[in-house]
Amino acid sequence: MTALLEVRDLTVRYAGRRRRAEPLVAVDGVSFEIKAGETLALVGESGCGKSSTAAAVLRLRRPDGGEVRFGGVDLATLDESALRGLRPALQPVFQDPYGSLSPRLRIRAAIAEPLRVQGRWDPATGPARVAELLDLVQLDRSLAGRLPHELSGGQCQRVGIARALASEPRLLVLDEPVSALDPSIRAGVINLLTRLQADLGLAYLFISHDLRLVRHLAHRMAVMRQGRIVESGDTAEICAMPSSAYTRALLDAVPPFPPSHFRK
Numbered sequence: 001m002t003a004l005l006e007v008r009d010l011t012v013r014y015a016g017r018r019r020r021a022e023p024l025v026a027v028d029g030v031s032f033e034i035k036a037g038e039t040l041a042l043v044g045e046s047g048c049g050k051s052s053t054a055a056a057v058l059r060l061r062r063p064d065g066g067e068v069r070f071g072g073v074d075l076a077t078l079d080e081s082a083l084r085g086l087r088p089a090l091q092p093v094f095q096d097p098y099g100s101l102s103p104r105l106r107i108r109a110a111i112a113e114p115l116r117v118q119g120r121w122d123p124a125t126g127p128a129r130v131a132e133l134l135d136l137v138q139l140d141r142s143l144a145g146r147l148p149h150e151l152s153g154g155q156c157q158r159v160g161i162a163r164a165l166a167s168e169p170r171l172l173v174l175d176e177p178v179s180a181l182d183p184s185i186r187a188g189v190i191n192l193l194t195r196l197q198a199d200l201g202l203a204y205l206f207i208s209h210d211l212r213l214v215r216h217l218a219h220r221m222a223v224m225r226q227g228r229i230v231e232s233g234d235t236a237e238i239c240a241m242p243s244s245a246y247t248r249a250l251l252d253a254v255p256p257f258p259p260s261h262f263r264k
């Protein structure tokens with residue numbers, strides 16, 4: 001099967017703080033691919049370049065080098081008007097569930113917003129679509145009239161996922177999607193993501209520093225260090241026999257697995 005997302009030699013640089021300072025190379029020649037229905041986890045310590053990679057894949061930031069081919073089209077070089085047509089297919093889910101939602105927008109409006117922005121809101125069918133999206137993320141329809149602060153963190157993150165699904169994406173970029181949540185509700189959101197992938201055939205770029213989650217969720221993983229991928233491949237194989245000493249050190253720091261509350 002051909003890849004849905006192909007990233008080749010991706011480079012992201014940030015200008016130095018002081019004038020004439022050397023730019024910081026946050027992502028340095030990173031390559032990976034993701035097929036439809038597959039999860040690739042990007043793992044590594046804080047500051048290794050995971051979020052910068054995600055921002056370049058989502059074209060929130062124009063890469064300084066390399067290719068980001070989505071469905072064969074290189075997003076790295078597209079202008080904003082050409083990107084507009086492709087953006088619905090690649091959707092982000094961020095770490096902070098409250099920060100991702102406007103505090104004054106009721107849940108039904110928050111879920112409908114992407115459809116309105118994309119000019120796809122139909123007053124005749126829209127409310128039923130919002131209800132369907134609430135069902136998809138296993139939220140009670142009665143929550144539609146609430147404001148974000150009236151919901152728990154886990155419920156808000158489900159709203160964030162429903163908003164992403166409203167665009168009928170093919171790829172979700174999940175940047176630490178459960179690390180801000182209470183440990184007791186993380187498993188519920190992870191199980192939801194697993195089920196959505198099976199039902200909708202979604203591909204996930206899953207960014208996490210939590211290797212227990214990665215072992216549970218990701219078909220393949222890529223380990224980043226100082227902007228580069230030091231090891232990548234099948235998650236189970238890497239976890240059983242890492243070829244890089246750095247990966248081994250990351251794995252050795254992880255408590256025993258699996259937590260019993262994850263659905264197998």
Ligand SMILES: Nc1ncnc2c1ncn2[C@@H]1O[C@H](COP(=O)(O)OP(=O)(O)OP(=O)(O)O)[C@@H](O)[C@H]1O
Nearest residue numbers: 014015024026044045046047048049050051052053
């Ligand atoms: N907007 C920015 N301007 C300047 N430097 C940045 C910017 N964003 C990130 N960096 C730097 O780029 C490097 C990679 O950061 P990035 O956030 O991509 O790493 P990360 O692996 O996602 O880390 P974390 O897990 O802490 O989010 C770090 O050295 C960071 O300080």
